[in-house]
Amino acid sequence: MAEDKILVEDLNLWFGDNHVLKDVGFRIPPNAVTAIMGPSGCGKSTLLRTINRMNDLIAGTRVTGRIVIDGKDIFADDTDVIDLRKRVGMVFQKPNPFPRSIYENIAFGPRIHRMGNRSDIAERVKRTLRHANLWDEVKDRLHDNAFSLSGGQQQRLCIARCLSVEPEIVLLDEPASALDPHSTARLEELITQIKQDYTVVIVTHNMQQAARVSDFCAFLMLGEMVEYDRTERIFTKPRDKRTEDFLTGKFG
């Protein structure tokens, strides 16, 4: 495959004594959408959160293996985790805007990473909101509280916030699970749009969504990586029986 953006090798993760990820290995190509799918509780979110080392926040976590981004192992001793999280953005399952204005939500990231002066940041906010297909809806109320937006809008705001610091990789953890079908459709539209400029990894338990939105698909089950390949191939000719059983709905 083309130069991989992310390479996961022999990844094992324990929460205390609980072995959650078992020898996981796969590749994530750049400028494409890779979906991680599988039944609930199989470790998809945990795997995603390992890529930007958010699991570090949970006490008792132990990780072995490598995750290589652009040729550098993120678990190396000299990794700047703060920088990592700037380059690898994340959007969570439930929209979590800050209790501030829409403008302030987007401006926060660029400010703390010192990405320019006040007018630079204002420009950036506008650009980012445009990019997230939210500008027209909020341009007249930038200083309203972010919670005054609808659920779907809040989630797009969170995506915009994530994009505001110019990440290279965007991680989405079941971003549409709290949204209605209309908002979900708009969100998926946005994801397809941004993949030109970013590497997108999305976790979903909805395989139709995976089929709609992704270029590559990785199937995770009970903490093990069963198989990963181009989406059309996985859905039409899965190599592993477990994948086939999952896709045909034998278990969910």
Added chain:
Amino acid sequence: MLNLRRGADRGARVVFLLSSLLSAAVLLGILAFLLFYGVRTFREASPLGFLFGTQWNPDAYGEPEFGLVPLLLGSFLTTLLALLIAIPFGIASAVFVSERLKGWVRVTVKTLVELFAGFPSVVLGFFGLVVLAPFIGHLFHVAFGLNLLNAGLLLGFMALPTIISVSEDALRVVPHSYREAACALGATPWITATRIVLPAARSGILAAVMLGFGRAVGETMVVLMVAGNAPIIPHSPFDPVRTITSTIAIELGESSFNTTHFYSLFALGFVLFLIALGTNFLAESLIKREKRSFTL
């Protein structure tokens, strides 16, 4: 048999209700007595003189004066000084305990702080008298270490546990999702704590400050022992002062029952009561406001 049991049940309910009504009765009773007795002051003294008078001299031979101002100033200045210490110390400590400590270390620290909240104020006052006063005297080359500064410092330490506990509660109530979002954007723990969590908790923290204020303003023994007890308007931190609380404490024993002086102390008590009630009420609404702001 069943009727007996039902009767007992109903009787029990009545007993419980009456007991809890007692609290309301006590509050009203305190209010009533303070007002009732306090108002009798104005048979002889003038209300305006009370509120705005700058001399407190109730035993003066010819014209006793009942001016609230030096006492009110004494209370407020000592409390202000106390808060100047307790607010930064308290909020910083609360942020540290809430955002950085976990497990048994956190529990230990919180227990220690709570323990100090129950520390007898007489003993603290004694310490201030015996150690702090000479220390202040040496350090600043003043003759008298019993002054505004001494009282302010000790009141600061008294208010500190309150501010720490209530602030820490306020910080803990901030939803974890905010911290996660900030972390995922590449914010350091310091930035997350100071620019996201702390502002989100600001109502609760303000409540903590108000409660600390209430604690400091209502403290009697510490002030009695180290503030110097001169009912004057202070011009420097090294001047002795009197607060409303220490005035009541000193003069209640000196004044005879049913004199204007006696009643004036109740008037002072009423002012104190209003201040305490007011700050408590404000603090409660602030805490409620913080909790509500997270359930939008």
Added chain:
Amino acid sequence: MSGNRAGLTAVPARGLFLKRSRFAGNRGFLVLALPLALFLVFIGYMFVYLFHNGLGVVSWRFLTQPPVNGMTQGGIWPCIVGTVLVAFVSLVFSVPVGILSAIYLSEYAANNFVTRGIRSSVRSLAGIPSIVYGLFGVALFVNAFHLGLSILASGLTLGLMNLPWIIATSEEGINAIPGSFREGALALGATKWEAIRHNVLPYAFPGMLTGALLAVARTLGETAPILFTGVTYYTRNLPHSFMQKFMALPYHLFALATQHDQIMKVRPLAFGTAIVLLVFVLALDALAFVIRMRVATANRWQV
């Protein structure tokens, strides 16, 4: 991998040879620990200083003998007795009333105006300065009830001060009992009161006990409420009845430190009194803590 250092969060603390000099990583945070450390050091210093100066004074004789020679010698026995008696009276009043109120508030009270008023009152009472309680005690107990300066008057005043505290901790104790306990009893046909009496109160008892102990611990050190309701500088004999004046530890300390005519001479006695008072307070706090811990581990229904 960032491990889990006991006590600190597993926020990535290692591997931070920062590419940018972002000082506000871990080190910024440690600055916040400074005030806390200073505070704890101050408390420690105070304890050490007091005990250093007071330990030599405290002896069995000190504890069991009355003061003699114009209080320049002897002990503090009457003060201990007086303090215990007045605390006892305060508890006799505040514990039953407090527990009954707590039961009403947590089990019976509907969310109406009356209940909100009661809760509001309880919270307000908790914030009222101790000297105001002293004033109220003088007006009500000493004068209106004609109790005069007595253990009873002081005890009742302290009881009023304790009341909001006892109500709050008892309510917590009762609310910690799961609803299923009550439901089980009611489903068997018990009346509400019976359900509470047999299925709630016995389990809430340790929580209430803890609350009472903490309340007493605070009461021991309170001077302002007893100042004009019954405490006195010196009585020749121990009080025979609750209608007499009494000596008390906190007031004794205050008097030795500020009122005595030979302050420097009695200074050591003051130190002794101070640490006796501290030991009493700490002992009660410790007891409450131990009970709370024992209960927490013994209660299988508490997660």
